Amino acid sequence: MKSNIRDLGDIRIIELGGKITIGTGDVKIRELVNQALEDGKKEILFDLGDVKAIDSSGIGEMVACYTTVTKRGGHLKLMHLSPKINDILQVTQLITVFDVFDDEREALGSF
Amino acid sequence: MTINNTLKANLALSSRFENIEVAERALLDLCRRAGWPSEDDYWLTTALREAVANAIRHGNQQDPKRLVRLEYSVHDSTVRISVEDEGSGFDPADVPNPTDAENLLRPSGRGIFYMRQFMSHVEFRSTPSGGTAVLMERKLEATDGNPD
Secondary structure, eight states: OEEEEEEETTEEEEEEEEEEOTTTHHHHHHHHHHHHHHTTOOEEEEEEEEEEEEOHHHHHHHHHHHHHHHHTTOEEEEEOOOHHHHHHHHHTTGGGTSOEESOHHHHHHTO | OOOOSEEEEEEEEESOTTHHHHHHHHHHHHHHHHTOOGGGHHHHHHHHHHHHHHIIIIISTTOTTSEEEEEEEEETTEEEEEEEOOSOOOOGGGSOOTTSGGGTTOSSOOHHHHHHHHSSEEEEEEOTTSOEEEEEEEEHHHHTTOOO
């Protein structure tokens, strides 16, 4: 899994790419979110535009990150979902949990 | 599109998560040789990865000495996958529905749900040694590349 971090004011954008899957990607996103919180960034936006696949462990870790960030008083939101990842969020009904955006400016304005 | 009659493959992998990639590549290779369209790969491999991950983590407790045995077959428009572990078995009825409101924020418990969403047929059997065999089918016509 690939990742890149951008900070825009109080918001940390975490760009993810490749596979978010068991044993690698799932652990990595937990580390990225923990690092953001350690850096005092509680408003987090995952850019999933380059994510090729996400398994149930990856989805589960995103849910765990959402819970962790929310408990700290922050927000974790998603943008640039591929149609397949959007399908997965739909069938798991997690689309009702996460705020999802297609446009970065709109996503940033929502925090 | 041409689907050849029947192609089969068997693998036995040690219980390491990195071997999920091996299982995926072997399945896709078989599907290409059988003429299965690549548009279907995503949902097929997603279900496979969940079954193998469950066998490694829950069945074989990530013990690399225990094997995950895989059987693939592609016949006409149906892909059949069997994933067998060396664990002590489980009852899939005990796994709660991850889409129930009280389970939505659980970080685990979606693997079997994924398999059932993305495959045409999924069933669980006990192996003679007490482990679990997951049998899955995906029919090309039934799913048409979509998870619904």
